[in-house]
Amino acid sequence: MAASVLVVDNEKRMCALIQGTLEMEPDLSVQTAYSGDQALSLLNSSAFDIVLTDLKMSPMDGLTLLKKIKEDFPATDVLLMTAYASQETAVEAMQSGAFDYLIKPFSMDELLLRIRRILRQRALEKENARLREKELQTSGMSGIVGKSKKMRQVFDMIHRVAEKEATVLIRGESGTGKELIARAIHAHSPRKDKPWIAINCAALPETLLESELFGYEKGAFTGAVSAKPGLFERANGGTLFLDEIGDLPLSLQSKLLRVLQNREVIHLGGHKPIPIDVRLITATHQNLEAMIEKQTFRADLYYRINLFPISLPALRERKEDIPELIEFIMRDYPDKIMHPRAKLKLMQYDFPGNIRELRNIIERAAILSENMIEDVDLPVSTVPLNRETTSSEGGQGLLPKEGLVLDEHLEQLLREALRRAPNKSEAARLLGITRRRLYSMMEKFNIGK
Numbered sequence: 001m002a003a004s005v006l007v008v009d010n011e012k013r014m015c016a017l018i019q020g021t022l023e024m025e026p027d028l029s030v031q032t033a034y035s036g037d038q039a040l041s042l043l044n045s046s047a048f049d050i051v052l053t054d055l056k057m058s059p060m061d062g063l064t065l066l067k068k069i070k071e072d073f074p075a076t077d078v079l080l081m082t083a084y085a086s087q088e089t090a091v092e093a094m095q096s097g098a099f100d101y102l103i104k105p106f107s108m109d110e111l112l113l114r115i116r117r118i119l120r121q122r123a124l125e126k127e128n129a130r131l132r133e134k135e136l137q138t139s140g141m142s143g144i145v146g147k148s149k150k151m152r153q154v155f156d157m158i159h160r161v162a163e164k165e166a167t168v169l170i171r172g173e174s175g176t177g178k179e180l181i182a183r184a185i186h187a188h189s190p191r192k193d194k195p196w197i198a199i200n201c202a203a204l205p206e207t208l209l210e211s212e213l214f215g216y217e218k219g220a221f222t223g224a225v226s227a228k229p230g231l232f233e234r235a236n237g238g239t240l241f242l243d244e245i246g247d248l249p250l251s252l253q254s255k256l257l258r259v260l261q262n263r264e265v266i267h268l269g270g271h272k273p274i275p276i277d278v279r280l281i282t283a284t285h286q287n288l289e290a291m292i293e294k295q296t297f298r299a300d301l302y303y304r305i306n307l308f309p310i311s312l313p314a315l316r317e318r319k320e321d322i323p324e325l326i327e328f329i330m331r332d333y334p335d336k337i338m339h340p341r342a343k344l345k346l347m348q349y350d351f352p353g354n355i356r357e358l359r360n361i362i363e364r365a366a367i368l369s370e371n372m373i374e375d376v377d378l379p380v381s382t383v384p385l386n387r388e389t390t391s392s393e394g395g396q397g398l399l400p401k402e403g404l405v406l407d408e409h410l411e412q413l414l415r416e417a418l419r420r421a422p423n424k425s426e427a428a429r430l431l432g433i434t435r436r437r438l439y440s441m442m443e444k445f446n447i448g449k
Contacts (some may be wrong), residue, residue: 002029003119004046008039008053008065009081017051020083021108022115036060040068045372045434047337050118052111055082055093055101063096070097072340077118081106144180145328146321150313154181161308163186167260169245169305170283172312175356178283181310186239191279194238197231202247210252211268214259220269232265232276238277245305246286246297253298260304279306315358316350322358323347329359330387333366339376341432370436376410411445414438418447 005028007018015032022030031046033039036057042048051069055062066078080093083104093101099121100114144155161168162185170178179198186196204212211220215230231240242248248256258282259265263274282305291297315322326343330336342365351357365377413431421427428438442448 002027002120003049004029004031005050005052005115006031006033006039006042006048008033008036008051008057008062010054010057012036018108018111021111025112026046028115036062036068037064039065040072041434043069043073043076044106044339045436047371048073049122050077050079050115052079052081052115055080056084063092066093066096068100074340077122079114079118092432097145100213141330144177144184145325146318147324147428148313148316148318148321151321154310154312157308157310158184158188161185161310163190163301164308165279166308167279167305168281168307169309170281171309172283173354174285175351175354176312176314177355178285178312179241181312182239182241182243182281182283185281186241186279189239189279191238195235196239196241197235198241198243199231200243206249206252209249210255212264213252214255214268214269216273217270220267224269227267227270230265230267232259232278233274235278235280236276239281242280242282244284244286245282246284246288246291249298250298253301257298257301257304260301313355314351319347325355325358326362329362333362336366336369336371336373338362338373339375342373342378345375345378370440372434374433374437376431376437411440411447414441414445414447418442 007015007022007030009015009018010030012034014030015034019030019032022028031042031048033042036053036275037060039051039053043051051065053062053065053368057065061078064083066080069076069078071109074097077099078097080098080101081104082101102111102114126431144151146154158181168182168185172178181198182198186192192294199209199212201209207221211224211230212229213230213232215233216224217227218224239345259276262273263277264275266273288297288302288306292299292302315325323343326338326346330338346358346361353360361379362373364379365373369377417427417430418424421430424435424438428435431438433441
């Protein structure tokens with residue numbers, strides 16, 4: 001895939017010269033812009049690997065453009081061109097995030113050399129990311145994303161308990177990734193080459209869950225035409241993960257306790273004990289201590305499964321991990337990029353559904369958007385939950401208590417912008433979107449061009 005370069009210079013002849021030179025390279029794709037504003041417009045609608053910009057431009061100079069690019073498009077590398085170089089200019093450019101700078105006049109060979117240097121650096125960073133991901137996959141940590149202090153503590157606990165035979169209870173809200181943690185423990189344990197079996201205790205009715213867990217003999221119930229081993233037998237030598245253990249019916253809690261105490265199962269409709277060697281990992285989002293007080297969860301089973309508890313933080317408690325999670329999820333959409341405004345909006349949200357909700361929001365936005373996911377592509381509910389929703393006078397906030405129909409409001413805003421603006425570009429500017437997205441919205445609402 002060709003690397004994309006944007007050349008920005010007030011002098012059209014300079015743009016044409018550089019574009020002609022770079023386009024002779026088969027792995028480079030080049031566009032030009034004659035002002036900083038035009039460059040930002042192109043950046044808003046397309047992703048560029050490199051921006052090559054002149055320093056002395058008007059009305060927006062190259063340093064100002066550089067700072068805006070590094071603020072809104074941090075993945076884009078910037079190479080500055082200047083005929084007025086000074087030590088102060090160079091220092092300011094590098095401090096503002098420029099990859100390098102060229103002093104005019106320069107040869108096209110020198111320009112290509114600098115471009116190649118940037119591309120080599122980008123390739124190296126990409127390869128390092130690939131190797132880190134491969135390492136995570138082989139270590140069983142793939143999909144567990146986070147560098148926050150709370151997640152580092154979780155990683156440490158995984159490594160500490162994985163080599164042991166202790167029963168683990170993973171606690172955390174729905175959507176925090178409890179099964180991923182359980183898989184990582186199994187992948188790091190001496191049982192990693194043995195079976196991994198998982199079941200959600202809340203997903204099956206009691207009778208079916210019992211037969212699935214413990215197995216059954218032929219004729220044990222209607223439809224049992226032959227004997228079938230249960231999950232404990234299938235997981236023999238390996239790990240059995242019981243998700244949402246808090247939803248296990250009381251009658252099955254006592255049977256599970258016997259299995260853990262005796263290390264053997266008896267089929268439904270059978271009498272012969274079957275020895276098992278299984279490591280049990282459980283998970284729940286419920287308050288088991290409160291359930292014990294209400295006598296809906298057995299205290300003796302709780303003490304048996306709670307030998308080594310691991311608590312997963314909610315996403316709102318580790319918001320510094322959200323950018324990395326976004327990057328990880330966006331790998332599933334290589335043809336999409338996310339605008340920094342959209343990332344900022346996600347950073348401000350509290351995510352009651354945690355990582356699962358973040359993934360769902362991004363998946364939906366990827367379907368709705370064109371090549372760039374913008375903040376307007378995110379659901380209207382994606383606003384900070386801890387933000388004040390009422391005014392000091394006690395009135396309602398932006399979202400009425402009774403709710404609203406989002407598309408109706410979008411259409412009204414679109415029509416108003418088109419009425420007020422002298423042209424489509426200005427209408428797009430008023431709405432904070434690209435012309436391309438403006439036309440897409442006009443088509444959606446059947447508004448004539």
